[in-house]
Amino acid sequence: MTTMLNAFLEHMSVMESIMTLALAFSVSSFTIYCVYRQMVGSSTNLPGPRAWPILGNLVMISRAKDFYQLSKELQKKYGNVYRLQFGQLTVVFISGHKNISKFWIEDGDISTDRPDWMFCPRVITKQKGIIFANGHQYIELNKLIMQAQHGEFFQKNMELQLTQEINELCKCFSPDNAVDPLDHFRTSVLNVGSILTFGKRFQYSDAEFKTLHARILYVFKHGQSLGRKETFFSWLAFFTKSQVRKVIAEFDILHEYISQQLNDHKIEHNPKSPKDLLDFYLNLSEETRQDSALSETNMFQAIIDMFTGSYDSLTASLMIIVFYLLKYPDVQRKCREEIDRVCKGKSTVVLEDRDKLRYNVSTIREVLRIAKPLVLSIYRTNKRDMEVDGHTIPAKSVLLYDLNDPQVDPTLWENPHEFDPDRWTKPQTNGYLPFGIGERKCPGIPTAEMSMFLIMTNILHKFELIPEDVNNLSMEREWTGIVLLPQPFKMFMKPVEY
Numbered sequence: 001m002t003t004m005l006n007a008f009l010e011h012m013s014v015m016e017s018i019m020t021l022a023l024a025f026s027v028s029s030f031t032i033y034c035v036y037r038q039m040v041g042s043s044t045n046l047p048g049p050r051a052w053p054i055l056g057n058l059v060m061i062s063r064a065k066d067f068y069q070l071s072k073e074l075q076k077k078y079g080n081v082y083r084l085q086f087g088q089l090t091v092v093f094i095s096g097h098k099n100i101s102k103f104w105i106e107d108g109d110i111s112t113d114r115p116d117w118m119f120c121p122r123v124i125t126k127q128k129g130i131i132f133a134n135g136h137q138y139i140e141l142n143k144l145i146m147q148a149q150h151g152e153f154f155q156k157n158m159e160l161q162l163t164q165e166i167n168e169l170c171k172c173f174s175p176d177n178a179v180d181p182l183d184h185f186r187t188s189v190l191n192v193g194s195i196l197t198f199g200k201r202f203q204y205s206d207a208e209f210k211t212l213h214a215r216i217l218y219v220f221k222h223g224q225s226l227g228r229k230e231t232f233f234s235w236l237a238f239f240t241k242s243q244v245r246k247v248i249a250e251f252d253i254l255h256e257y258i259s260q261q262l263n264d265h266k267i268e269h270n271p272k273s274p275k276d277l278l279d280f281y282l283n284l285s286e287e288t289r290q291d292s293a294l295s296e297t298n299m300f301q302a303i304i305d306m307f308t309g310s311y312d313s314l315t316a317s318l319m320i321i322v323f324y325l326l327k328y329p330d331v332q333r334k335c336r337e338e339i340d341r342v343c344k345g346k347s348t349v350v351l352e353d354r355d356k357l358r359y360n361v362s363t364i365r366e367v368l369r370i371a372k373p374l375v376l377s378i379y380r381t382n383k384r385d386m387e388v389d390g391h392t393i394p395a396k397s398v399l400l401y402d403l404n405d406p407q408v409d410p411t412l413w414e415n416p417h418e419f420d421p422d423r424w425t426k427p428q429t430n431g432y433l434p435f436g437i438g439e440r441k442c443p444g445i446p447t448a449e450m451s452m453f454l455i456m457t458n459i460l461h462k463f464e465l466i467p468e469d470v471n472n473l474s475m476e477r478e479w480t481g482i483v484l485l486p487q488p489f490k491m492f493m494k495p496v497e498y
């Protein structure tokens, strides 16, 4: 009897605790809601769909199969500047060439910073590196990264290593068995990052390379603001401490790995022939390297950022280029004819040939224009209030730009939806934004352009690309959360006979 009574009393006290917790939760939710409504209501008069308490528009966003498509539908309804509520975060969507030029060029000093106060840059990467850097830190890191990519020895080494990479990549394909190129391109892109930063490519079977790949993939998936729910609900971090610690630990291991690479570089370093980012870093004076903007931690994180910055964007670009070459065999044939003419008798196409391979260069440009690998910019923020189309964007909003609209704007392009590499015979000035524009454009442009050019032309020099099923080349794109990929497809690579 006593035992039953005790059990009953114990049960009651558990019930009481649950009730108290439920009550506390309701009261605090209501308080948060009131504060939240006040914040959202008072801070902006921007149009946008109705936002629910606490969640904002997250239900609508999570239901959408293709987030980019949803953003286009909302643009039709609310105009070129509208607001979405991502939990506690107000995100302003900005489209249209006029608006983007205003924000990125005319008002670039106000609106090109990254919101470094968001959860991932603040807690996980601790405001190190380039992606979420602002001011002095961004300027110094960007200067060093750009200077390296324009270096003579850097370009020679990139060309040499990429040629080896392309030879290995081609071995993954066959004239008899159709292969999906996606995973092979991802591996090659990781090697591009490795050539850029460490000056060397790895064999695909190398255990060190496999580990590096796994770690980059892990931090790419779990260490970015868009992917982590704490960005929208910072209080969730209280419950996800161990996950967050694991991501930080992965970043720490990558930092240690890069530190080892730096030590190896010191042994063979020749200041006169810097061939990768670490060589350029070692060429800085001791005093400059002490500068907090160029401290080792900042530099190592910037190197990881270069890996993660290229991981999806360059892979998607290579996929889309190959897709268009399969979809438009006449364009593929014209590219190959030009390569045959210019590089007759040579075993490989080199960077020096670029000026003579105008049609090939134009084809890459045209694919990036029409097929939009990256359609949304990385989050930015504005230092001060801004006026747009009669609306106020309050200071410290999170800004997201649509990079695609200007690329198919009929006021800027003739027949914008037609795939026509020949349009590039005339200079095209406005509205081409695959890498962004202004001060904050992609810092990987030289590497991206070199890689796309060498990979595409060297493959076409030796192989004909044939789709497994010509009817299975859908123009539909798949949204990965960062890029638009073509639907999966397979292809044969048949050696070209001369």
Ligand code: HEM
Pocket: 130, 131, 132, 133, 193, 196, 305, 306, 307, 309, 310, 313, 314, 317, 373, 374, 376, 377, 378, 379, 403, 433, 434, 435, 436, 437, 440, 441, 442, 443, 444, 445, 447, 448
């Ligand atoms: C064809 C391939 C590529 C495309 C289309 C592309 C495009 C872009 C775009 C649109 C941005 C955002 C600019 C913004 O928010 O305003 C960006 C940023 C960035 N990209 Fe690329 N990118 C490519 C390749 C690469 C490569 C190869 C690397 C590195 C090796 C790289 C590293 C980065 C980094 C680190 C950022 C962030 C920079 C910052 O915060 O200022 N990208 N890229």
